[in-house]
Amino acid sequence: MRAEPSRLTSPSGTLEAAPRRVAAHAARVLGGGVLVTNDAGDWSVLSGADYGRYLAGAIPDEDPLGAELVRKDFVRERLDFPRLGDALVSRHLLDWPGPSVHTLVVTRRCNYKCVYCHASVVGPDDASTDMSVETARACVDLAFQSRNPELTFEFQGGEPLLNWPVVKFIVEYALLKNRAAGKTLHFGLISNFSLLDEAKADWLIARGVSFCTSLDGPADLHEKNRVALTGGRHADAVNGIKMILAKRAVGAKVDVPNAICTVTRHSLGRAREIVDQLVDLGLERVQLGPLDPVGFARRSWDAIGYTDAEYVRFYVEALDHLIALNKRGVKAYEKMAMILLIRVQEGGHWRFPNADGIARLAYDWDGSVYTGEDGRLLAAEGDDFFKIGRAGESRLSDLLDHPTVRASLYAAMPWSQPMCAQCAYGPYCTVQPVFNHETQGGLFGQMPTNHWCGKIMGIFDALFTRLQDPEARKVLESWLEYKDR
Amino acid sequence: MPTKKTRRALARRAQPSKRAARPASGEVVVSVKLGAAGSEPVLGAAYMMMDRAYALVEPGAAGALRVTLRPKGARGAAELAALKTSFEDELAAQRLRWAVARNNAPVREYVAENAIALAGEFAARAQAAPEPAAEQLTDDQRAEIERLIAEVETEISEMNREKKLPDPNGATRSWEAAQDAEKGRGAE
Numbered sequence: 001m002r003a004e005p006s007r008l009t010s011p012s013g014t015l016e017a018a019p020r021r022v023a024a025h026a027a028r029v030l031g032g033g034v035l036v037t038n039d040a041g042d043w044s045v046l047s048g049a050d051y052g053r054y055l056a057g058a059i060p061d062e063d064p065l066g067a068e069l070v071r072k073d074f075v076r077e078r079l080d081f082p083r084l085g086d087a088l089v090s091r092h093l094l095d096w097p098g099p100s101v102h103t104l105v106v107t108r109r110c111n112y113k114c115v116y117c118h119a120s121v122v123g124p125d126d127a128s129t130d131m132s133v134e135t136a137r138a139c140v141d142l143a144f145q146s147r148n149p150e151l152t153f154e155f156q157g158g159e160p161l162l163n164w165p166v167v168k169f170i171v172e173y174a175l176l177k178n179r180a181a182g183k184t185l186h187f188g189l190i191s192n193f194s195l196l197d198e199a200k201a202d203w204l205i206a207r208g209v210s211f212c213t214s215l216d217g218p219a220d221l222h223e224k225n226r227v228a229l230t231g232g233r234h235a236d237a238v239n240g241i242k243m244i245l246a247k248r249a250v251g252a253k254v255d256v257p258n259a260i261c262t263v264t265r266h267s268l269g270r271a272r273e274i275v276d277q278l279v280d281l282g283l284e285r286v287q288l289g290p291l292d293p294v295g296f297a298r299r300s301w302d303a304i305g306y307t308d309a310e311y312v313r314f315y316v317e318a319l320d321h322l323i324a325l326n327k328r329g330v331k332a333y334e335k336m337a338m339i340l341l342i343r344v345q346e347g348g349h350w351r352f353p354n355a356d357g358i359a360r361l362a363y364d365w366d367g368s369v370y371t372g373e374d375g376r377l378l379a380a381e382g383d384d385f386f387k388i389g390r391a392g393e394s395r396l397s398d399l400l401d402h403p404t405v406r407a408s409l410y411a412a413m414p415w416s417q418p419m420c421a422q423c424a425y426g427p428y429c430t431v432q433p434v435f436n437h438e439t440q441g442g443l444f445g446q447m448p449t450n451h452w453c454g455k456i457m458g459i460f461d462a463l464f465t466r467l468q469d470p471e472a473r474k475v476l477e478s479w480l481e482y483k484d485r
Numbered sequence: 486m487p488t489k490k491t492r493r494a495l496a497r498r499a500q501p502s503k504r505a506a507r508p509a510s511g512e513v514v515v516s517v518k519l520g521a522a523g524s525e526p527v528l529g530a531a532y533m534m535m536d537r538a539y540a541l542v543e544p545g546a547a548g549a550l551r552v553t554l555r556p557k558g559a560r561g562a563a564e565l566a567a568l569k570t571s572f573e574d575e576l577a578a579q580r581l582r583w584a585v586a587r588n589n590a591p592v593r594e595y596v597a598e599n600a601i602a603l604a605g606e607f608a609a610r611a612q613a614a615p616e617p618a619a620e621q622l623t624d625d626q627r628a629e630i631e632r633l634i635a636e637v638e639t640e641i642s643e644m645n646r647e648k649k650l651p652d653p654n655g656a657t658r659s660w661e662a663a664q665d666a667e668k669g670r671g672a673e
Binding site for chain 2: 001002003004005006007008010011012013014015016017019022023024025026027039055076079081084085086088089092093127130133137165166168169172173176177179180418419422446448449
């Protein structure tokens, strides 16, 4: 019976650090070497022997490795303080101009009954959860209180096209309001596309709305997960994607649509097929969303859930397939990999996926405001812990100052977590307070047993391992170009 | 002011545990002398064991902590031995991590203080920027908004009156109706 290392993994043996030479860093055993990272987000992979020499202060500055360690601020007596300060500012303290992403649930009605749906939907004929025009206006007004020069309005549901008049109103009203505000506006429709026809698509495209749908892979897999009231509708998603791509091909100004693949137990072992399905359709972005036992999905977890290791295996298979496709000239990337790579390779903390309340807000059909979409989903299941106000009543400044926002933000920062503060991926990672609250009973959670942590660590391991391979690294770094799309 | 009962409880907590020095069946007990490293590495190592064991850290003999680990899985002799080795490995790693952290704490604090001051300067500059004129709409624009609202409300009320939703693919039909339609198509 072997002794298993902890999730942090550490070089073995009783090691001591030379006080004058060894700067603050976190170490992780990775493959045959040791990954070291620091607060500024710099990183290096050393052999086990070199890490021992580093700790002993036995690598001279003139040595090529020594020079690298000095340049990256791993040598305590050679630290570049202004550079470290700048790096901390850009990584953690800047770019907080207020919520940018505003997710609007224009209705909870849906014509699908997906097996893992988080959204706690109601039937398509029950209009009692349709957002009213008055509420829509209050939500847009609240969003415009943000000082952020860029605002994104995401339409979600239920199926947002079931409340089409209000979708149209929000777009028109925001555009009108923006004539005075002068911000850059983005709109995104997240839909199953079953109700998307030519007229709606043209109307939305004319106003700069981008499109996103859910596509879990080949038809049999998609329809196993996403059951429409009229039967599974893989064709809805595919036809919608093709319609938008066809319009784009003849000159319509619209982004390539996105499709999110939610990974369930049924997806395991089919990573390549799923990637191929998305890429063959002409999509550039592959997004392999892990299923979380949160909200409604918690109820069906026994049937569709999986372990962290199973998800990571699936993810790595898909990642390697995408890298291989790229080497053959196919242009496609995986979204989570791209986000993490931006943080690793470029610094900054591009897109806080969970800086809830600060970077994003979610609005339910009745104007209730939540720290983010995940918090709203919990409320739909009866837990309104993350509700922070109401459009039409609350001021944005009060929302940002709400105790739940403050606590969530604090919990999301790796340095306030006992394990994350020592984790080599701490400079690039963020904790998920809503996930922790739902699965572990507190915003801070317990990282050694946390399933989000288990999955994200596996993804980081895969990325850092592939960054050691020059060809794979070239492909991965090419994905950074998609940042601004 | 703590009550007599609270004071007694606090005093008890500071005393070495009177639990049996020998572990109960299916548990591992490790006694760790604190020394200069302090208690953090022990607490850190115990915390890191949580994915595989329940950990109890108590005052032990003078200057020591007593860590009891109860595996969450199998509790055979081999599993317990492996668990003990894992804890000891993690303790060594935690000692190194904490030594590096302590040695560098003043440096990190200095860098963080400078970074916060620098960020404060950026924030002050951002504050000075003029507020966006979000509400400064012209009368014409306001009239357009009113027209827009009236238009959408009319559309919604018509939609509700007719109970007819935009549904080009027949997605809102009941499952039974869809099946009937399928059968009908099949029979053609």
